[in-house]
Amino acid sequence: MANYAIALEYQNCIDCRACEVACKDENGVMLGADKQRIWVGIVEGGNTLADMFLNFYPSQCNHCIDAPCVTVCPTGASHFAEGGIVKVDYDMCIICKGCMEACPYDARFVDETRHAVDKCTFCDGRIQEFGTTACSATCPTKVRTFGDLEDPESDIVKTLENREFFVLKEDEKTLPKLFYLVPQDEEFAKRTLGNVKRHKWSEFKAKYEAAANAKKPEWKKA
Amino acid sequence: MNEYTQCCGLNIRKVSIAQLLFNKTMLFAYLLLAIGIVGWLQLYGLRFGHFFVNNHEIMLAAGDPTNLSEIAHALKEQIFNLHEVEEVNKAEPWGIFVIQYTYLLYGGSALIFLTALAELFHVKIAPKVAAAFMTFGIAMALGGMTSIASDWGNPLNIYWMVLNPQPHSGMWMMLPLYSVYIPFTFIEIYFLITNKRDLARKLAGVLVILGIIIDVIEFYIQGILFNLNIPRHLWTNIPQLWIYFLVSGVLTGVAGAMIFSALGLSKKDYYNNAMDFLAKAGLVAVILSALYEVINFMTVDPKWMNLLLSGSPISTMYWTWIVAGLAIPFVLWLTKNNGLRVVGAIAAIIGTFMMRQAFIYGGNIVPMTERVDGVGYQANSLYQLDALTNYSYIAPHSMEILVIIGCFGLGIAIYSILDSLFAVRDVNDNAAH
Numbered sequence: 001m002a003n004y005a006i007a008l009e010y011q012n013c014i015d016c017r018a019c020e021v022a023c024k025d026e027n028g029v030m031l032g033a034d035k036q037r038i039w040v041g042i043v044e045g046g047n048t049l050a051d052m053f054l055n056f057y058p059s060q061c062n063h064c065i066d067a068p069c070v071t072v073c074p075t076g077a078s079h080f081a082e083g084g085i086v087k088v089d090y091d092m093c094i095i096c097k098g099c100m101e102a103c104p105y106d107a108r109f110v111d112e113t114r115h116a117v118d119k120c121t122f123c124d125g126r127i128q129e130f131g132t133t134a135c136s137a138t139c140p141t142k143v144r145t146f147g148d149l150e151d152p153e154s155d156i157v158k159t160l161e162n163r164e165f166f167v168l169k170e171d172e173k174t175l176p177k178l179f180y181l182v183p184q185d186e187e188f189a190k191r192t193l194g195n196v197k198r199h200k201w202s203e204f205k206a207k208y209e210a211a212a213n214a215k216k217p218e219w220k221k222a
Numbered sequence: 223m224n225e226y227t228q229c230c231g232l233n234i235r236k237v238s239i240a241q242l243l244f245n246k247t248m249l250f251a252y253l254l255l256a257i258g259i260v261g262w263l264q265l266y267g268l269r270f271g272h273f274f275v276n277n278h279e280i281m282l283a284a285g286d287p288t289n290l291s292e293i294a295h296a297l298k299e300q301i302f303n304l305h306e307v308e309e310v311n312k313a314e315p316w317g318i319f320v321i322q323y324t325y326l327l328y329g330g331s332a333l334i335f336l337t338a339l340a341e342l343f344h345v346k347i348a349p350k351v352a353a354a355f356m357t358f359g360i361a362m363a364l365g366g367m368t369s370i371a372s373d374w375g376n377p378l379n380i381y382w383m384v385l386n387p388q389p390h391s392g393m394w395m396m397l398p399l400y401s402v403y404i405p406f407t408f409i410e411i412y413f414l415i416t417n418k419r420d421l422a423r424k425l426a427g428v429l430v431i432l433g434i435i436i437d438v439i440e441f442y443i444q445g446i447l448f449n450l451n452i453p454r455h456l457w458t459n460i461p462q463l464w465i466y467f468l469v470s471g472v473l474t475g476v477a478g479a480m481i482f483s484a485l486g487l488s489k490k491d492y493y494n495n496a497m498d499f500l501a502k503a504g505l506v507a508v509i510l511s512a513l514y515e516v517i518n519f520m521t522v523d524p525k526w527m528n529l530l531l532s533g534s535p536i537s538t539m540y541w542t543w544i545v546a547g548l549a550i551p552f553v554l555w556l557t558k559n560n561g562l563r564v565v566g567a568i569a570a571i572i573g574t575f576m577m578r579q580a581f582i583y584g585g586n587i588v589p590m591t592e593r594v595d596g597v598g599y600q601a602n603s604l605y606q607l608d609a610l611t612n613y614s615y616i617a618p619h620s621m622e623i624l625v626i627i628g629c630f631g632l633g634i635a636i637y638s639i640l641d642s643l644f645a646v647r648d649v650n651d652n653a654a655h
Contacts, residue, residue: 024276024277025277028276028277028278029276030274030275030276030300031275031276031277031280031297031300031301032274032300032301032304032308033300033301033304034304034308034311034312035300068450068451068452071390071391071450072391072392072393072450072451073388073391073393074383074388074391074393074394074396074397075379075380075382075383075386075388075394076382076386076388077379077382091379092379092382092386093376093379094374094375094376094377094379094380094382094383095310095374095375095376096373096374096393097310097315097316097373097375098391098393098451100310100312100315101315101316101451101454101585101586102450102451102452102453103453104452104453106312106313108312109312110308110309110310110312110375112269112272112274112308112309113274113275113276113279115269115270115375115376116376169453172452172453173452174452
């Protein structure tokens with residue numbers, strides 16, 4: 001059984017936001033400035049011309065292995081689907097907004113056209129047909145690498161095996177599945193990331209596999 | 223002299239429809255309810271009558287000038303005016319409805335808890351006021367529940383809580399809890415006002431102890447409900463949150479009961495005794511709440527706490543809580559003057575409402591735009607204060623304020639009807655331990 005995730009070469013991001021447009025088009029997301037399943041976070045720093053930097057962090061739902069939004073949902077509308085994808089069943093959602101409070105990544109919003117809380121689904125219908133998400137497919141600089149963490153031949157596993165990465169809000173212990181690749185220029189990485197915890201896939205793999213296996217009985221078939 | 227009819231061991235007062243539905247209390251409740259109805263109409267109009275669009279609908283409307291015009295209008299609102307037209311803002315999912323829920327429900331439940339404790343320990347005044355205070359408490363709780371029901375954007379799907387149980391969810395646990403809690407509280411009230419004295423006396427001890435246990439479970443589950451929200455550090459850092467809810471709920475409940483006593487029991491010969499008891503209980507609650515604030519100050523993330531203390535609209539709420547909810551009641555409840563005690567109670571009612579606001583809005587102080595740990599924005603971790611100028615405080619819509627006024631009205635109406643029918647203020651006037 002697959003366990004889907006995304007690795008992000010965020011240094012490639014040019015903030016064109018084609019991914020946001022593709023996502024809205026693919027998934028019929030309600031239009032509006034604050035209504036989005038994915039977004040680009042902007043981080044700038046430095047004090048002089050020599051050390052200034054501007055980083056773009058494309059982001060979306062982390063499809064956490066231990067997703068707090070699923071834990072707090074009172075009706076079971078938020079659930080794990082096949083592939084470890086965290087989804088919302090719109091017909092079961094009462095819009096109590098508990099999941100919005102529980103999500104450390106602010107990945108959820110109320111879609112008034114659906115009368116439910118909405119979120120990224122890793123384009124779960126699309127990946128069966130095309131093997132990747134709309135945001136990954138449309139990116140002109142190939143920021144996202146979508147794939148199966150349990151397939152050793154997948155591009156994402158090969159990428160993670162060769163690069164260091166970090167995850168967002170690791171201390172919340174949600175086991176997120178967006179992996180941000182550390183820039184290969186060590187001096188730049190140190191300057192722009194500071195003391196963020198860096199990881200190698202060899203140390204992460206066992207933990208993620210064990211946690212995913214423990215959760216698999218909850219994964220519902222699509 | 224009142225006339226009564228009997229049913230199920232209860233003396234039911236014979237009142238005319240006019241006395242039941244058009245007494246002074248009910249007229250006041252109607253006024254508040256009418257205000258609330260305007261809010262509810264606006265709320266459901268926005269949820270189900272407002273036009274929001276996605277790009278699929280835009281494509282469907284192509285070629286039809288009328289539809290296109292509507293689409294253009296909706297789109298303009300969504301893009302340029304979203305905060306005004308949408309009900310739920312992403313930065314602040316829980317707002318004034320949840321505040322009202324925690325305020326009324328915790329206050330009402332804590333008053334029921336306190337009354338049960340007073341019964342258990344044979345406090346002299348308890349048998350006389352227990353029925354009235356418990357009825358007042360359950361009416362507050364029902365007002366709070368109406369508020370949370372208004373908060374749910376799509377309550378029609380609530381049946382999934384029954385069809386698809388989620389026992390790991392704090393919010394789901396409310397379903398079995400209230401299924402037991404509300405009927406049980408009514409059973410407690412029944413035994414307090416029944417004329418089957420022998421049966422009531424035999425069961426009183428068991429009922430009171432069960433009532434206390436259920437109250438404690440209720441607050442414990444409320445603590446879990448907030449503790450499960452792991453990124454909201456204000457809610458997860460406060461130690462034993464359920465005790466904080468209970469202590470601060472007692473303060474609201476006592477203040478409410480004081481005002482209720484001043485309005486409804488002032489002509490009783492035990493009025494002074496009731497106020498003495500409430501003032502003492504209130505002072506204990508004030509001291510425990512103040513102690514809890516000190517503990518919170520030491521245990522909650524300092525950056526979070528500093529934001530509560532200064533530099534945000536939430537700090538105004540927080541200091542109003544400290545002054546009106548703790549300092550003023552503490553001073554005025556030390557006096558023997560019932561007028562001053564009521565002034566203290568009014569201050570506490572306002573102060574504890576502000577405390578609930580500081581708690582709910584304060585929990586949402588998570589600058590979610592800082593999504594990465596490290597340098598730059600990241601250097602300051604999650605709490606960079608400079609980035610918080612436009613953080614998560616969004617003032618409630620006017621319709622939401624109208625709805626919470628309506629919830630107060632509903633609580634008052636429920637109490638008034640129960641009091642008119644069962645004379646909960648008078649039924650135990652001659653009772654004694």
